[in-house]
Amino acid sequence: MATIRIPPVLRASVGGEKELTASGASVGDILRSVAEAHPDTQTQLFAADGGLNRYVNVYLNDEDVRVLDGLDTSVGEGDTLVILPAMAGGAAS
Amino acid sequence: MSPSGAEVLRQIKSRIDEVDPAAVHEQVGNGAVIVDVREPEEWAAGHIPGAIHVPKSYFESRIEGVVPDRSDHVVLYCASGNRSAWAARTLIEDLGYENVESMTGGFTLWKDRGYEVDVPRTLTAEQRERYSRHLLLPEVGMEGQQKLLDARVLLLGAGGLGSPAALYLAAAGVGTLGIVDNDEVDLSNLQRQVIHSSERIGVPKVDSAELTINGLNPDVKVEKYALRLGPENIMEVLEAGWDVVVDGLDNFPTRYLLNDASVRLGIPVVSAAILGFEGQLSVFKPYDGPCYRCLFPVPPPAELAPSCGANGVLGVLPGTMGLLQATEVIKLILDEGDPLIGRLLMYDALSATVSEVKVRRDPDCPICSREPDEISDEELGVFPDYEAFCAGAH
Numbered sequence: 001m002a003t004i005r006i007p008p009v010l011r012a013s014v015g016g017e018k019e020l021t022a023s024g025a026s027v028g029d030i031l032r033s034v035a036e037a038h039p040d041t042q043t044q045l046f047a048a049d050g051g052l053n054r055y056v057n058v059y060l061n062d063e064d065v066r067v068l069d070g071l072d073t074s075v076g077e078g079d080t081l082v083i084l085p086a087m088a089g090g091a092a093s
Numbered sequence: 094m095s096p097s098g099a100e101v102l103r104q105i106k107s108r109i110d111e112v113d114p115a116a117v118h119e120q121v122g123n124g125a126v127i128v129d130v131r132e133p134e135e136w137a138a139g140h141i142p143g144a145i146h147v148p149k150s151y152f153e154s155r156i157e158g159v160v161p162d163r164s165d166h167v168v169l170y171c172a173s174g175n176r177s178a179w180a181a182r183t184l185i186e187d188l189g190y191e192n193v194e195s196m197t198g199g200f201t202l203w204k205d206r207g208y209e210v211d212v213p214r215t216l217t218a219e220q221r222e223r224y225s226r227h228l229l230l231p232e233v234g235m236e237g238q239q240k241l242l243d244a245r246v247l248l249l250g251a252g253g254l255g256s257p258a259a260l261y262l263a264a265a266g267v268g269t270l271g272i273v274d275n276d277e278v279d280l281s282n283l284q285r286q287v288i289h290s291s292e293r294i295g296v297p298k299v300d301s302a303e304l305t306i307n308g309l310n311p312d313v314k315v316e317k318y319a320l321r322l323g324p325e326n327i328m329e330v331l332e333a334g335w336d337v338v339v340d341g342l343d344n345f346p347t348r349y350l351l352n353d354a355s356v357r358l359g360i361p362v363v364s365a366a367i368l369g370f371e372g373q374l375s376v377f378k379p380y381d382g383p384c385y386r387c388l389f390p391v392p393p394p395a396e397l398a399p400s401c402g403a404n405g406v407l408g409v410l411p412g413t414m415g416l417l418q419a420t421e422v423i424k425l426i427l428d429e430g431d432p433l434i435g436r437l438l439m440y441d442a443l444s445a446t447v448s449e450v451k452v453r454r455d456p457d458c459p460i461c462s463r464e465p466d467e468i469s470d471e472e473l474g475v476f477p478d479y480e481a482f483c484a485g486a487h
Contacts, residue, residue: 062450
């Protein structure tokens with residue numbers, strides 16, 4: 001089982017959880033199983049062509065999966081996937 | 094009866110070698126060790142370039158540390174050539190130095206001849222007291238404090254992140270703080286924007302911030318920009334010679350605009366973002382590491398890009414993140430430690446955890462894969478679907 005860390009903006013789509021666990025051999029398998037269990041995340045994570053949305057970064061442990069094998073990157077037991085969309089909150093008044 | 098001091102000095106001068114400033118001027122940089130034996134205040138007012146300062150009051154105890162080899166050629170000077178003659182006698186007769194000269198006429202004659210003078214920059218007595226805890230740190234010290242006093246840091250926003258960052262940068266003695274903000278202080282700001290106060294509700298934030306900074310540290314000059322940063326003014330604001338920019342912006346279009354302009358100008362940006370109980374922090378140093386577009390090539394759609402105004406933020410959180418920004422700024426100015434370049438730090442206040450991911454330079458980055466002068470005005474801050482994004486965000 002891998003752990004998936006859910007960013008604040010996606011938590012409403014996964015029932016408020018900060019972390020999920022899922023099984024799968026690759027990053028793609030795991031994220032697709034997340035989207036299956038929580039359909040609202042489908043369009044947030046995946047583009048129409050099935051690839052990752054450009055505005056969502058996914059890290060296997062601390063490395064961007066785009067510099068690994070993308071969605072085909074293999075995931076081991078005990079690995080952590082970090083989903084990280086950009087945040088802009090700052091000086092807002 | 095003992096001889097008078099003047100008589101002893103005459104005798105000493107007859108026994109030691111004296112040298113004219115013209116000869117010393119030629120010896121500077123020629124292997125001779127030039128030693129200034131005057132008091133610290135005299136040294137601070139100006140001295141011979143390349144000279145070493147060993148005040149006469151500490152002469153015997155310190156000279157060996159400075160000139161360990163007794164056969165070295167040593168030239169001593171003071172203000173007029175008397176104290177250096179006494180010191181030369183000590184070197185030769187008491188300490189066994191073999192090649193010692195005293196400069197006739199001292200520093201006064203050197204200056205009269207029009208030779209070059211170094212005037213070291215020093216801190217005032219008040220500054221030495223104010224920054225005494227910095228001066229005790231080897232990583233800061235006198236030189237580092239001067240760097241801080243010389244530094245120009247631009248804060249984008251005097252809000253949640255900018256408030257604590259500005260306060261601590263001012264306290265640390267960062268000499269010039271630029272503040273860009275076109276808002277006025279609102280009651281709902283005061284839960285986190287600690288540079289403002291209840292009495293200043295309705296006051297422009299740049300003015301309120303300036304008042305607090307002036308009260309905290311009169312060494313700091315505040316340059317105010319009461320405007321909203323946009324494509325029409327960003328180059329003018331950023332081109333005012335800033336060493337570091339602190340990004341506490343609340344929207345994506347301006348973050349991309351800032352990124353592109355700062356890459357073009359080569360200015361490092363210490364960037365933070367906050368939402369709810371969580372914060373992100375990274376340092377984007379153009380061409381040394383990735384830029385903001387390498388990390389986030391495109392912004393998320395508006396529904397995934399809430400601002401804290403709409404979603405709430407724990408008041409302490411921008412304090413935590415803003416102070417981490419201030420820390421990174423000071424490290425960049427001092428050139429100390431490992432800056433957060435190529436790394437994104439994530440702080441989760443509820444779980445009290447800090448984690449980090451790597452940020453790589455994108456070899457195909459539309460901005461930082463190119464030379465600065467290839468980035469045109471028209472491209473700054475532009476990304477696909479910019480118009481649609483901005484329309485959706487409002």
